């Protein structure tokens with residue numbers, strides 16, 4: 001059986017004719033060619049496939065594409081500027097050496113992006129708890145936590161700066 | 169597209185690239201989702217492969233019926249062993265029959281299956297969903313045999329044989345050392361301690377599972393194989409032999425790789441089968457291992473049993489060590505290392521960092537009906553270090569000497585030191601790292617917290633060194649039929665004065681694109697982003713041995729450095745001629761040019777002559793700018809070393825272990841990129857902790873895997889892995905071009921011993937001592953309940 005669905009990914013609309021059993025991660029990677037999102041387990045544990053669904057981190061291997069019609073999907077490809085300039089979170093990962101092989105990285109980035117949007121005041125301990133929902137086999141996690149924490153404090157500082165300037 | 173803005177690289181104050189934690193050149197693409205991993209590759213008309221895998225641990229194959237498979241919509245073809253006629257993979261050691269029994273690993277099981285998950289047939293279909301449907305339609309009839317699921321069962325009298333040619337299921341049985349008079353030393357020693365340990369079977373578990381894309385290229389007349397392998401040239405060699413092609417008809421390339429840790433440094437049967445099918449159908453074929461297969465049927469490691477005795481004098485002098493090592497290698501010998509990899513490593517290196525006059529060891533590899541094993545980060549060293557460190561803890565208790573003090577009295581301090589195991593150790597900082605590690609924990613106040621009321625806190629240490637520069641001499645002592653060790657590098661300068669450099673090593677997370685470029689940048693005096701590192705392509709790279717055993721920077725980096733120096737000499741010679749000066753007065757100016765006195769030529773100026781105005785070259789110098797150099801480590805190689813210190817707290821309510829503090833004092837010689845070295849240490853420590861406390865591959869009595877998903881196989885997360893404080897010591901290596909020793913495995917080697925010692929320190933008041941890993945929670949719980 002083939003089903004017609006409409007997906008919005010990184011602000012772009014796509015029409016797809018797919019089997020209903022097709023998972024979101026397969027559609028992103030193989031139908032839309034957005035291979036930045038990775039597959040590490042296909043059973044919801046490793047988090048390599050984490051994308052944002054309406055702003056919240058979700059496991060793309062556990063969702064059928066048909067389930068998320070009408071939602072806004074964001075993948076790792078949406079983070080950098082079109083000219084390749086990395087966003088602040090990506091830059092923090094690089095500066096802190098928060099990646100080695102880079103396989104878990106897209107999932108970690110989307111997890112952090114979604115979480116910080118929700119909890120900009122997050123403490124380092126809270127960030128560590130959230131990072132614990134994804135697996136990384138290379139880094140020992142410390143530098144990932146530090147990268148996200150650093151990004152959070154930079155964002156807070158920038159926000160404060162803006163406030164100060166607007167009230168000045 | 170505009171170049172993405174980059175952080176400005178920071179050179180070291182002395183102007184060198186080596187030693188500076190410059191931004192990684194791998195990062196921008198990996199962070200933007202623009203890496204290219206094997207599953208990202210799509211070729212026109214590509215088919216998808218999966219395997220029909222054995223459901224039995226040990227059985228005769230009565231029949232394989234694939235007719236229903238072929239009828240499944242989308243399925244294109246299905247083959248069993250009899251359809252494909254591939255040559256078996258056989259790894260060999262050059263040892264007498266009583267020491268080594270060769271066993272063949274068929275690409276697809278032929279008449280017998282030897283573990284659950286063994287590939288029996290390969291199915292290809294137009295899409296990954298249809299291929300799964302196809303696999304489910306296979307009908308394989310088995311006549312079950314009694315499985316052998318433990319090393320003790322394998323060695324038992326009358327045990328069923330996993331391979332008919334291997335009596336007592338023993339593939340390797342070597343007694344490498346037996347110091348004369350050792351029994352007398354034991355008889356007369358003041359103190360003799362015994363340690364019996366068993367370490368759990370583990371999965372190296374790269375987050376990216378194994379995978380391959382293969383296709384036949386008519387224009388190049390080549391089978392192109394894009395695979396995530398740590399050893400592309402060895403894949404080419406074996407594949408060519410298995411399918412009957414010339415080496416030149418096979419091109420193996422490696423895209424970005426999501427980790428390997430040893431699991432991908434052997435040749436896998438699935439990649440050969442998928443490539444053979446691509447050759448036969450003349451269509452691209454992709455195989456991506458799913459996690460279930462990766463957890464049950466991929467190469468595993470680590471399951472070993474040790475029985476050791478050690479003798480000490482009253483003053484705590486380490487006098488003798490007698491060890492019996494049994495490694496459960498599973499169903500097959502891996503290529504190229506063979507089942508000897510673990511027992512030979514343990515036997516050869518067990519005394520480790522301690523002075524020892526008398527040593528006897530027997531090392532065995534037994535075969536069982538479990539997934540086969542491969543090297544995994546550290547290879548046997550996590551285990552034997554754990555055993556020796558347990559020996560020191562036990563001896564310290566028996567002698568009433570502080571355990572750190574006992575180590576201090578016995579570590580090697582005068583170098584080079586020739587060990588009882590015939591190895592000559594190059595200079596290291598064994599004592600200094602121990603002192604600094606202990607002092608760090610003392611300064612942080614952990615020793616006083618050990619006696620805090622109502623808390624069960626323990627401190628543990630481990631001291632170790634690891635041979636990282638395995639040259640071909642060291643490997644030849646193993647008597648492998650194929651002898652790894654050297655590396656060859658070619659460097660080429662282009663017209664604009666930038667260079668491309670090949671390396672036979674291969675990064676799968678270790679940052680070679682950056683660190684190798686730093687080495688070249690220093691040798692030639694040009695910025696590291698003007699250096700391109702070429703790796704993982706058998707058509708572009710002379711035979712190489714890939715990346716394992718922490719060899720990349722020590723050996724590959726040295727070859728890269730040597731080639732750079734040669735090219736630098738060429739540049740100087742041409743520049744001197746053009747400037748009408750003596751070669752000896754020409755020097756690299758450190759800014760991308762050659763200087764003679766106060767005159768200079770840029771590399772681009774020189775390249776312009778070398779390529780576009782060859783008539784201006786000095787007599788006898790041919791056009792072009794390139795050089796090739798090889799490097800091998802002479803003698804016994806080089807040793808990195810470290811001391812790990814761990815503070816743990818035990819939970820009397822659950823038996824759980826929490827790591828409160830982790831300190832690692834490491835010495836890998838000159839650190840090319842300190843941030844990368846720390847990353848390797850931290851990642852390694854996480855894997856070592858995983859083995860000490862969490863991960864284990866288990867089977868039931870019938871040989872059925874009990875941990876087929878991440879629900880059962882417990883990989884530690886950020887909640888379980890602590891922050892690690894790292895202190896660097898630097899004893900430059902005298903043998904390598906860069907002064908670097910290897911840094912890839914140390915973390916994994918040191919962690920299990922330190923964690924286990926810390927747990928035992930915390931249990932001290934209970935009288936219970938634990939020597940197995942992963943440390944059984946229930947045992948801790950029971951010990952604390954009784955106390």
Ligand code: FES
Pocket residue numbers: 038039040041042043044045046047048049050059060061062
């Ligand atoms: S691939 Fe989705 S959680 Fe692992």
Ligand code: FES
Pocket residue numbers: 098099100101102103104105135136137138139375426427677
């Ligand atoms: S960087 Fe390799 S898995 Fe996280």
